Amino acid sequence: MAGVLADLLLVVHLAFVIFVVTGGFLLVRWPRLIWLHLPTAVWGAYIEFSGGICPLTPIENRLRVRGGGDAYSGDFVEHYLLPLLYPAQLTPGFQLWLGLGVVAVNVLAYALAWRVWRRRSAAGRRGTG
Numbered sequence: 001m002a003g004v005l006a007d008l009l010l011v012v013h014l015a016f017v018i019f020v021v022t023g024g025f026l027l028v029r030w031p032r033l034i035w036l037h038l039p040t041a042v043w044g045a046y047i048e049f050s051g052g053i054c055p056l057t058p059i060e061n062r063l064r065v066r067g068g069g070d071a072y073s074g075d076f077v078e079h080y081l082l083p084l085l086y087p088a089q090l091t092p093g094f095q096l097w098l099g100l101g102v103v104a105v106n107v108l109a110y111a112l113a114w115r116v117w118r119r120r121s122a123a124g125r126r127g128t129g
Contacts, residue, residue: 003067009060016056020044021102024109028116041106048099051092 021044023037047054064070 001067002063003069006060006063006067006069009056009063013054013056013060016040017044021105022109024106024113027109027113031113031117034113041102045099045102045106048095048102051095 019037020040023033024041026033027037046052
């Protein structure tokens with residue numbers, strides 16, 4: 001059962017990372033999502049900039065060990081995502097670039113959402129005036 005929970009946590013962790021990076025684009029359609037996305041994006045950037053490890057990683061490792069598997073070293077990004085994208089090990093410098101990437105993508109997403117919100121607001125004022 002612990003192994004299944006570790007796999008489930010892995011899926012949740014991956015969904016969280018995807019939401020951190022791309023969730024800002026959902027704000028165009030669902031503006032109130034900002035209250036969920038902004039803290040998660042700040043958290044994701046903080047983890048990358050600080051060189052920290054997300055608390056989900058040690059929980060997943062404990063569940064894997066309890067389920068008879070092996071724990072992995074490093075963090076979630078280093079263990080699961082970087083091998084998919086990059087063959088090299090995660091370095092502090094590269095982690096800084098990942099953090100900057102998170103910030104850059106989200107600045108772009110929030111700028112797009114803000115632009116759409118402004119247009120909708122202006123269109124609403126013209127329609128009622």
